Amino acid sequence: MPSSPADHPxxxxxxxxxxxxxxxxxxxxxxxxxxxxxxxxxxFEGFTAVGGLVATQRLGEYLxxxxxxxxxxxxxxxxxxxxxxxxxxxxxxxxxxxxxxxILRHGRPTPTPAGFQLIAPTRIGPFLKSPLLxxxxxxxxxxxxxxxxxxxxxxxxxxxxxxxxxxxxSFERIVQPLVGGIYTGDLERLSLxxxxxxxxxxxxxCGSVLKALRRQRTADTSGARYGLFVSxxxxxxxxxxxxxxxxxRSQKFVFGDRVERLRRGEAGxxxxxxxxxxxVFDAVVLALPAHGSAKLLDAVDATLAGHLNAIExxxxxxxxxxxxxxxxxxxxxxxxxxxxxxxxRRILAVSFASRKFSGRAPEGRVILRTFLGxxxxxDALAADDDALKRVVLEELRSILGVEGRPDFCEVARYxxxxxxxxxxxxxxxxxxxxxxxxxxxxxxxGNAYHxxxxxxxxxxxxxxxEKAWADVxxxxxxxxxxxxGGDTIATPPARGDDLAERTQQSAGLTL
Numbered sequence: 280m281p282s283s284p285a286d287h288p289x290x291x292x293x294x295x296x297x298x299x300x301x302x303x304x305x306x307x308x309x310x311x312x313x314x315x316x317x318x319x320x321x322x323f324e325g326f327t328a329v330g331g332l333v334a335t336q337r338l339g340e341y342l343x344x345x346x347x348x349x350x351x352x353x354x355x356x357x358x359x360x361x362x363x364x365x366x367x368x369x370x371x372x373x374x375x376x377x378x379x380x381x382i383l384r385h386g387r388p389t390p391t392p393a394g395f396q397l398i399a400p401t402r403i404g405p406f407l408k409s410p411l412l413x414x415x416x417x418x419x420x421x422x423x424x425x426x427x428x429x430x431x432x433x434x435x436x437x438x439x440x441x442x443x444x445x446x447x448x449s450f451e452r453i454v455q456p457l458v459g460g461i462y463t464g465d466l467e468r469l470s471l472x473x474x475x476x477x478x479x480x481x482x483x484x485c486g487s488v489l490k491a492l493r494r495q496r497t498a499d500t501s502g503a504r505y506g507l508f509v510s511x512x513x514x515x516x517x518x519x520x521x522x523x524x525x526x527x528r529s530q531k532f533v534f535g536d537r538v539e540r541l542r543r544g545e546a547g548x549x550x551x552x553x554x555x556x557x558x559v560f561d562a563v564v565l566a567l568p569a570h571g572s573a574k575l576l577d578a579v580d581a582t583l584a585g586h587l588n589a590i591e592x593x594x595x596x597x598x599x600x601x602x603x604x605x606x607x608x609x610x611x612x613x614x615x616x617x618x619x620x621x622x623x624r625r626i627l628a629v630s631f632a633s634r635k636f637s638g639r640a641p642e643g644r645v646i647l648r649t650f651l652g653x654x655x656x657x658d659a660l661a662a663d664d665d666a667l668k669r670v671v672l673e674e675l676r677s678i679l680g681v682e683g684r685p686d687f688c689e690v691a692r693y694x695x696x697x698x699x700x701x702x703x704x705x706x707x708x709x710x711x712x713x714x715x716x717x718x719x720x721x722x723x724x725g726n727a728y729h730x731x732x733x734x735x736x737x738x739x740x741x742x743x744x745e746k747a748w749a750d751v752x753x754x755x756x757x758x759x760x761x762x763x764g765g766d767t768i769a770t771p772p773a774r775g776d777d778l779a780e781r782t783q784q785s786a787g788l789t790l
Contacts, residue, residue, distance in 0.1 A: 288317025289751050292551045292560040294538045294575070296324035297331040298733055299724035300566030301522040302360060302740030303747075307564075308529060310748045320530040321560075323553050325537035329523050332696055333733075335514030338687050340641040341601050341633075342514055344648070345691040347733055348632060349373070349508040349515070356734030356741070357509075357518075364521045370509045373614060377634040381616040382456055383624065383678065384411055388609060388616050391453070398441050398454050398478060399423070401492045416448035424487045434702045437474060438466040444488060456617035460628045462731065463593045463653030464699050473700035510636050515733075541565075541575040549720055562720040562747035566740060568592070568695065569727040579721075583714040586707055590727050592695035594660055595627075595652035598671040601686035604643050608680025611645060616678070625659060626651050626674045644686065647675065654699065664690040698727040715746075722747040 291307055293300045304322055311318035328334070332346035350357035361367050381388035392409040394402030400420065407417060423444050429435070435443075437458060441450040455466055462469060471479050481491035511517040526532070536554030541563065544550050549563045565572040573587035604611070615630040630648040633640035640646050649671045652660045662670070668688050675681035708728050715723055722743035726736045 288319045289562070289748075290319045290558075290560045291321075291562045291564070291747060291751070292549065292558070293320065293322045293564045293566060294541075294551070295566035295571075295725070296322050296329035296523070296532065296534075297566060297725075298333070298519070298522075298736040299726070299740035299743070300324075300564065301329065301519070301526060302356075302737040303564045303566055303722070303724050303744040304526040304530065304740075305360075305363065305522060306741045306744035307748060308526065310744065314752075318530070320526075321533055321558070322526060322530070323533045323536065323538050323551070325535070327534050330516065330519045332693050333515050333519065335516035338601070338689075341644070341646060341687065342639045343599050343601075343646060343689075344514055344632065345597065345599065346693075347515060348630070348635070348648070349510040350733035351507060352509055353507065354730075354732065354734035354738070356737035358734075360522070360737050361511075361518065364518075364525060366511065366518065366521055369511050369517070371512060371636060373508050373635045374637050377611075377613050377631065379613040381613055382411060382453060383616060383618045383622050384452065386622070386678065388678065390613070391457070395453065395457075396492065397457055397475065398437075399445065399488050399492060401496055411452055412448055416446060416452070419446035420449050421489070423489050426487070428482055428486045434705075435471050435479070436467055436702060437469045437471045440471045440478065440482075441466075444482070451621050452619055455621075456619045456628070459620070459653070459655070460617045460650070462699065463595045463627065463650070463697050465654040468654075468699070468701045470700055470702045470704050473702075473704040508635075512638065538575060541579060543579055543718070547719060560720075561751045562722070564722045564724055564740075564743045564747055566724040566743070568725060569698065570695065572723055572725075580714060580718065583711065583718075586711045586714065587723075587727075589707060590704070591699040591701055593652070593654045593697050593699055594657060594692075594694045595650060595696055596660055596667060596690055596692045598649045598651065598667055598688065598690050600647050600649070600671070600675075600688040601640065602645055602647060602681055603683060603686075604645050606681060606683035607645065608682075609678075611679070618678075620655050624674060624678070625656070625670050627653055627656065629675070629679070647679075647681075649675065660692070660694075697731055700731075719750045719753070720747060721750075 289311065293304050300322060304320060307320055308318060334345045336343045336345055352358050358367070361370055380391045382391055383389070389411055392400055392411065393405040394400055395406065400406035412420070426444050429443070438450060441454045459466055462474065478488055481488045485491040485494065533553060538551055538553045540552035542550040544559060549560045551558050551560060551563060565575065569587040569590040573584040576587065577584040611631045611634055613631060614635045615628060617628045618624050618626060627650040632646040632648045634645065651667060651671070667690050672681070711723065715721055724739045724743035726739065728739060729735055
């Protein structure tokens with residue numbers, strides 16, 4: 280008796296084994312289990328490891344993060360994934376002794392006012408006492424409650440919004456380094472609606488950001504919560520390894536072979552070519568940077584590829600260094616330092632990495648992660664690694680009083696690493712999602728669409744898996760004669776037993 284389409288396992292390809300690709304794979308496994316369906320899933324990763332810009336490295340007694348070193352807990356994706364993998368009890372918050380941050384003012388690290396929330400103060404007392412702004416600048420910030428509400432519904436840049444509501448000085452001295460450090464971007468071009476829509480909503484609903492924040496503080500309830508940023512004892516690779524292991528228990532990874540070609544078959548299935556072998560799948564999730572997905576989709580839908588290519592990226596680098604605390608004049612009594620563009624320094628920020636999370640450096644030592652490049656300093660990255668190291672050590676000496684020879688000093692580069700959500704980004708993403716919706720069995724995932732953080736990347740993967748699953752299930756429901764599982768064209772690659780021990784994919788660089 281011939282088998283029905285529902286008897287065949289779904290064949291799904293996921294291209295890219297970072298946070299988005301791995302979360303898509305885990306969600307696909309869960310959906311198949313919930314439906315009682317077979318699943319034949321392959322995760323293709325062009326590198327020999329998973330994780331992209333996220334990788335934890337052991338350098339002697341130092342535990343060093345080469346990319347994002349934590350994730351935020353006010354978005355559910357990261358915490359929910361840890362719970363799914365049984366890691367929730369291993370989450371560690373930032374060290375409460377070192378939770379303040381600094382902003383450089385006239386060459387001196389100055390504490391950020393307690394309660395300052397990215398663009399506005401929530402506590403007036405600490406703000407008024409802070410030397411970061413002149414009295415004129417402080418008065419202009421507090422006058423925000425009397426600034427008329429903007430009636431134009433058009434998109435506004437982050438810089439325009441902050442200057443209009445809080446004044447130039449607050450923007451240049453506080454907001455630009457704080458917000459610019461998240462995106463390594465030019466706030467004159469970044470869209471408020473695409474990056475921090477809640478501030479736009481505050482103006483629309485309350486007429487004032489300060490009034491809305493005051494009401495929000497009053498409405499907040501207490502309760503047990505994780506710290507704002509969390510990590511794991513083994514670094515972010517511990518989470519990536521747990522995700523990889525969860526997928527590898529039942530499904531297959533293909534490392535080291537880049538996907539070179541994607542084609543839509545006559546039956547509506549997807550042909551994926553990697554390592555000179557072509558395989559057929561019912562659904563494909565592209566968990567790549569936007570320009571990587573565009574390259575594969577150019578022959579499938581040139582219009583969609585064009586929209587993806589239009590998403591801009593910034594490039595950056597991190598110089599990682601280990602120092603004796605005795606060689607650092609500054610007490611490093613915080614999590615890190617951001618630097619306003621108006622200070623005209625050669626670095627963007629410094630994370631006091633082993634202060635944020637204890638146990639990362641030997642006793643009496645400290646890890647510093649210094650950021651360079653970004654949209655406002657892109658020329659800096661033309662220098663070679665030795666030149667970048669010299670620049671960083673000179674700046675650390677000038678700003679923090681770091682002397683002596685570091686225990687180690689390494690450069691991690693991230694060309695086109697962080698998406699730039701410029702004005703028009705949300706409309707572009709809507710067009711991308713509309714075009715993707717027309718291609719049954721195709722999903723896109725990654726940090727290029729709705730958020731650059733790790734929780735955003737994870738959520739993107741979950742959503743992409745659900746879209747792909749719905750497409751495949753719909754095809755099965757309407758299919759009366761063709762095989763759902765698909766066949767392999769040419770010889771399939773051998774099932775890999777040497778799964779790599781790390782992961783590759785970017786989810787934004789947390790300062």
